[in-house]
Amino acid sequence: MPTIAANGIEIYYERFGAGPPLLFCNGSGATIESSRPLIEIFGASFDVVVHDQRGLGRTSVPTEPFTMAEYGADAAAVAEHVGWDTYRVVGVSFGGMVAQELAVTWPERIERLALACTSPGGVGGSSYPLHELADLPPAERAERGLTILDSRFTPEWFEEHPADRGVVEMQAQRAAAPRSDEQARGERAQLEARRHHDVCDRLSRITCPTLVASGRYDGIAPVSNGEAIVAGIGANAELQVFEGGHLFFLQDRTALPAITDFLT
Secondary structure (H helix, E strand, O other), X not given: OOEEEEOOEEEEEEEEOOOOEEEEEOOOOOOOOOOHHHHHHHHOOOEEEEEOOOOOOOOOOOOOOOOHHHHHHHHHHHHHHOOOOOEEEEEEOHHHHHHHHHHHHOHHHEEEEEXXXXXXXXXXXXXXXXXXXXXXXXXXXXHHHHHHHOOOXXXXXXXXXXHHHHHHHHXXXXXXXXXXXXXXXXXXXXXXXXXXXXXXHHHHHOOOOEEEEEEXXXXXXXXXXXXXXXXXXXXXXEEEEEOOOOOHHHHOOOHHHHHHHHXX
């Protein structure tokens, strides 16, 4: 298995595709395996490197609390390991937070940056506190999860939009997959790091062209949070709003082509 030793852990990564170098940063609880169909779309146009983030998949689960700075440093270490001096980055949800941390710390390394369904934290707005869902009764947790995924999601909506129902069922299957105690600990530690994400006062350090992509009905990372990222970065950033919720890239057929076009 391709792994690197960095920042006190063993990081599992994969590389595939051909084209400009692209570092892919995954979302909360997501692994290379669970997100492979999405990652492979980018592999059709880019030389993609993606890693299982600390605490997840085939990467180590350290005993110490995780920090967003460590997640950014892990991403930078993977890119350095494959020999990239500069590269493009796409971050989805939590991965967008990691990508922001990476870009404000090593702005000279990033050629182009795409941030999807994510938030800057701080005064710019935090993403929904997913760690709070774990304490809710199962029925309430499921109902709240639907509402924040896409504010339009109701039984009536699913009757008329079976594709969206399919998206939700896919997410539910991933959430219901068996987890070891160690895997569950890693996911909880990631959510704890996530709740402290705040790059709002450092966004001006990002100098590369940046696309911020938001879903119009996203209850996890609302459009206003995307607007705050653009405002913080300044003239080099643009916002595109797509028709969908937190998973707009699976709901709006124009989203992935727009992100890919921007990155190329």
